[in-house]
Amino acid sequence: MTETRSQIEKVTVLINPMAGHGHAPAAGRKGVARLRARGVAVTEIIGTDADDAKKLARRAIEDGTDALVVVGGDGAISIGLQAAALTDTPIGLIPAGTGNDHAREFGIPTGDPEAAADVIADGVVQQSDLAKITLADGSVVWSGTIIASGFDSLVSERANRMSWPKGPMRYNLAMLAELAKMKPLPYRIELDDEVITVDATLVAVGNGRSYGGGMLITPGASKSDGLLDLTVVGHGSRLRLVRLFPRVYKGTHVSLDAVQTYRSKKVRLVSEGIIAYADGDRVGPLPITIEAVPMALNILTHTRI
Incomplete structure (x- = not known):
């Protein structure tokens, strides 16, 4: 570093x-x-x-x-x-x-x-990796933490369409609505050395470890290894998903049978009708290609990353 x-x-x-x-x-x-x-x-x-x-x-x-x-x-x-x-x-x-x-x-x-x-x-400057997201139209978005897709991005999409209520309650209601209509999301995930087809609930790609205020969705991710971490939650019951989410705050969800993790320099995500979010902001529809770019950012910090 x-x-x-x-x-x-x-x-x-x-x-x-x-x-x-x-x-x-x-x-x-x-x-x-x-x-x-x-x-x-x-x-x-x-x-x-x-x-x-x-x-x-x-x-x-x-x-x-x-x-x-x-x-x-x-x-x-x-x-x-x-x-x-x-x-x-x-x-x-x-x-x-x-x-x-x-x-x-x-x-x-x-x-x-x-x-x-x-x-x-x-004035202490360290270098950090970033995730480079390329959309289908060729436009590029840089991400520092998590690229979210699937259930969590569907919740964000619904919440952003709602004008009431304000604050966190809007997201809670959006989550309940998406839980009620939850269905398998067919994904094609292309990694450096393998292609995965899976019915998933959500797929998160991490340059960092957390999103949503400390949810460790990709707990093993590093900002200095030149790689992206993936967490793939397979489709299951609503109850299983509800039980999974509290474990995300400690990162222990990755030990569950329903969760698979991967590491890759480049990732391509394909799933019809799914919108990607990066660092909490809307990016655009899949397919997208995500690539780890080593030392793409200089940041003022006093903690080694």
């Missing part, structure tokens, strides 16, 4: 105002104040939408910012990844979301914007 120290004198801070149920601006103010107190010049950007935010982030990198700092959750960090992947500009994180799975992976303090800002100002 390559670790270097960078002189951080000027940063561009991207804030997602909606992250953490609207708590990101407050976290951003605290983090920015600490950076300035540490002698770091700060330029703040807020996009009108995700596409605008990506453009602003890319422009900041092109203009030579020392680091792109993202204030928000995994969705906001995903915007930063699209701009910073395969560049020399490191990303800094000030966690302010509900899940914060990226921050957990990199050992960034959560719930403490000042401590997260200190990590940035200290």
Whole structure:
């Protein structure tokens, strides 16, 4: 693992105002104040939408910012990844979301914007793998944690169509609705050295270990081995799925007979009617090809990954 120290004198801070149920601006103010107190010049950007935010982030990198700092959750960090992947500009994180799975992976303090800002100002840069997702139309999306497909992405799709209720209860209701109509999902999974056809409940591909705020869906994944980890949950009863989910928080689900795990540099997922999500955001319909790209990201962190 390559670790270097960078002189951080000027940063561009991207804030997602909606992250953490609207708590990101407050976290951003605290983090920015600490950076300035540490002698770091700060330029703040807020996009009108995700596409605008990506453009602003890319422009900041092109203009030579020392680091792109993202204030928000995994969705906001995903915007930063699209701009910073395969560049020399490191990303800094000030966690302010509900899940914060990226921050957990990199050992960034959560719930403490000042401590997260200190990590940035200290300037320790490590390199991390990323997952490169190529859609059927040739477009590319970079992912740092989990690419989800199957039951969990169906729940996200349903929840995103619902206007009521707000907050976590919407996802709970969406999950109940999807459980009621659960059926086998035929998958073709192409790995480096084998092809798998399976009736699955869900298929998760991990560059990191967790999603959904600490659910260790691919508990053995590493951000520095140049490989992707797969967790394939075979189709079964609703009761079996309900019993499985609590075990995901400890990563012990992978020992169940219904769960198979694989490791591969490249993965192609094919399943009709299934939408992929990456880092909690909608990516697009299968088929998709996912490839581990070693050392594609520079990140400011004090914990070896």
